[in-house]
Amino acid sequence: MAVKIRLARRGRSKLALFDVVVADARAPRDGRFIEKIGTYNPLTNPATIDLNDEKAFTWLMNGAQPTDTVKAMLSSRGIMMKKHLQVGVIKGAITQDQADSKLADWLKQKESKIQAKRDRLASAKQSNAKARKEAESKVKEARAEAIRKKAEVPASAPAEATPAEGEVQAPEAQA
Numbered sequence: 001m002a003v004k005i006r007l008a009r010r011g012r013s014k015l016a017l018f019d020v021v022v023a024d025a026r027a028p029r030d031g032r033f034i035e036k037i038g039t040y041n042p043l044t045n046p047a048t049i050d051l052n053d054e055k056a057f058t059w060l061m062n063g064a065q066p067t068d069t070v071k072a073m074l075s076s077r078g079i080m081m082k083k084h085l086q087v088g089v090i091k092g093a094i095t096q097d098q099a100d101s102k103l104a105d106w107l108k109q110k111e112s113k114i115q116a117k118r119d120r121l122a123s124a125k126q127s128n129a130k131a132r133k134e135a136e137s138k139v140k141e142a143r144a145e146a147i148r149k150k151a152e153v154p155a156s157a158p159a160e161a162t163p164a165e166g167e168v169q170a171p172e173a174q175a
Contacts, residue, residue, distance in 0.1 A: 002026075005059060005066040005074075007040060008033060017041055020051060020070060022059050035059075040073060046117055049073050057082055078107050 002025040009030055011017035018040040023033035037059070038051035056074060060066070060083050066074055074080045085099035094102075 003034070003059070003062075003064040005037070005056065005064050005070050007067070007069060015043065017043075020056075020073070022064055025065075045121060046114060049077060051077055051079075053077060053079055057086075061086065076110070078103060078110060081106055 003022060004025045005020065005022050006029075007018040008021045008023075009016055009018055019036050020038040020040055021033035022035045022037060023031075027033065035055065037055045038049070040050075041048040051073070056077075056079050060074070060079065071080065082103055085094070085103055088094045089096050089099050
């Protein structure tokens with residue numbers, strides 16, 4: 001039986017969420033699966049990947065084949081690196097301590113990259129909000145200035161032939 005680690009879609013139209021599942025290769029995409037090992041939300045930035053790393057690693061070591069998308073996700077989480085190092089330990093190329101230290105270093109670097117991206121996105125969002133607020137305040141000030149000028153014009157205009165208190169204005173000649 002060929003076993004695949006793949007995505008199973010759920011969620012509504014245009015708001016897709018995916019389950020990361022281990023399934024028989026012959027089973028339908030959203031059909032029967034052996035085990036659910038995590039979730040994937042591509043709509044967030046950066047994409048949210050919640051995986052049970054130990055289960056995924058166990059399935060990989062037992063021969064499950066990930067699809068291209070899942071392989072990219074496992075690589076970004078360090079599970080593929082862990083498998084690569086573990087194969088090296090099994091073959092005797094490196095020791096388990098060396099493999100663990102290499103993996104820890106790699107994970108630390110990866111986490112710092114992800115955190116840097118989150119910080120960069122947050123600062124960009126803040127600067128965009130600040131720029132929008134400044135633009136809105138300029139528009140508001142321009143409107144207030146236009147209203148003020150419009151109000152000054154009638155007040156400063158000379159009074160046109162307004163009748164005095166005792167005078168009665170003569171009706172105009174009708175044509």
